Amino acid sequence: MPSITVNGADIYYELRGTGPPVMFIAGASGDAGHFEHVAELLADEFTVLTYDRRGNSRSLRPDGWETTSVAEQTDDAAGLLSELGLAPATVYGNSYGAIFALDLMLRxxxxxxxxxxxxxxxxxxxxxxxxxxxxxxxxxxxxxxxxGPPAAVDRFFRFVVGDATWDRLPTGLRDRMTSNGETLVGLELGTFESYRPDDSALAGVTAPGHVLVGENSPGSFHEIAVWLAERTGFEVVRTPGSHTPQFDRPDDLVRTIRPLLRGRT
Structure with missing residues (x-):
C-alpha cells in the first residue's frame, strides 16, 4: 500500500499506466476508488494518479487534525505531484476536488x-x-x-447519486466511504463551499481549463460553471450522467474527457 508524507500527512496513492501525468482529485469521502474504473481505462495513454485525501480512507487522520481548508487540501495535492515527480500534470477534480483543482491553478x-x-x-x-x-x-x-456520521454519508450519497448507483458500488469502496463520516461531517461539509477567488485572480489564470456540467445535474451547477467560465475563459462542456459520472457513466466520462486531457477540445 504506497503512501508518502506530504504537508504533514501520510497520503495513500495509486499510480497506473505510462504517458503524460493526470491527477484525479475526489470530492466528498475523498477516496481514490472513486476513479478506479476511469483510471484503468485511461492508463493506456496516461500516467494516472489517484489518492485518498487526508483523513479519508487509507490516508489516516493526522494527530491533532481538527480543521481543514481549501488551501490545506490544495497544498497536499501540489506536494504529492512534486514528491512523485509528476509535475506539471493535468488535474481533474470532481465536486470538492474541482475546487481544489482550481485553487491549484491559482496558488x-x-x-x-x-x-x-x-x-x-x-x-x-x-x-x-x-x-x-x-x-x-x-x-x-x-x-x-x-x-451518526456513517449513516449520514450513506444518506448523502443516496441523495446525490441515487440508490441504484450507490448500491452498485463495490462493497469495499462503500465501506471506506462511509467510514469517512467523521471527516466529511465533522470537518469538510460547509468548509469548502464558500470558496470564491476574486475576479482578478481568475482572470490571471494562464493554464488552459474546462468546466464540466452533467446533463442530469441540477441547474445550480450550470450557474456556477457559467460564472466561472465568464471569469476564466474556460469552455463549458456537457458531460453524461449526473454529479458523479465516474460512478454512473464512467465509460462515457472517459470518452468525454480523454481529448480534454490530451489538450484538445
Missing amino acids: HPGVVRSAVLHEPPMISVLDDPAAAQTSVAAAIQEGMAQG
Whole structure:
C-alpha cells in the first residue's frame, strides 16, 4: 500500500499506466476508488494518479487534525505531484476536488499543465445559495439521526447519486466511504463551499481549463460553471450522467474527457 508524507500527512496513492501525468482529485469521502474504473481505462495513454485525501480512507487522520481548508487540501495535492515527480500534470477534480483543482491553478501554477473541473460546488456564487444547500443539509441531518456520521454519508450519497448507483458500488469502496463520516461531517461539509477567488485572480489564470456540467445535474451547477467560465475563459462542456459520472457513466466520462486531457477540445 504506497503512501508518502506530504504537508504533514501520510497520503495513500495509486499510480497506473505510462504517458503524460493526470491527477484525479475526489470530492466528498475523498477516496481514490472513486476513479478506479476511469483510471484503468485511461492508463493506456496516461500516467494516472489517484489518492485518498487526508483523513479519508487509507490516508489516516493526522494527530491533532481538527480543521481543514481549501488551501490545506490544495497544498497536499501540489506536494504529492512534486514528491512523485509528476509535475506539471493535468488535474481533474470532481465536486470538492474541482475546487481544489482550481485553487491549484491559482496558488501552485507550476504543478498544473491544464485542469478539468467537474461541478465545483462554489455555492457562494449562486443567486440563491441557501436553496442549493437545503436538500443536502436535510439528507445529512436525516442520516445523522438514523446512525451518526456513517449513516449520514450513506444518506448523502443516496441523495446525490441515487440508490441504484450507490448500491452498485463495490462493497469495499462503500465501506471506506462511509467510514469517512467523521471527516466529511465533522470537518469538510460547509468548509469548502464558500470558496470564491476574486475576479482578478481568475482572470490571471494562464493554464488552459474546462468546466464540466452533467446533463442530469441540477441547474445550480450550470450557474456556477457559467460564472466561472465568464471569469476564466474556460469552455463549458456537457458531460453524461449526473454529479458523479465516474460512478454512473464512467465509460462515457472517459470518452468525454480523454481529448480534454490530451489538450484538445
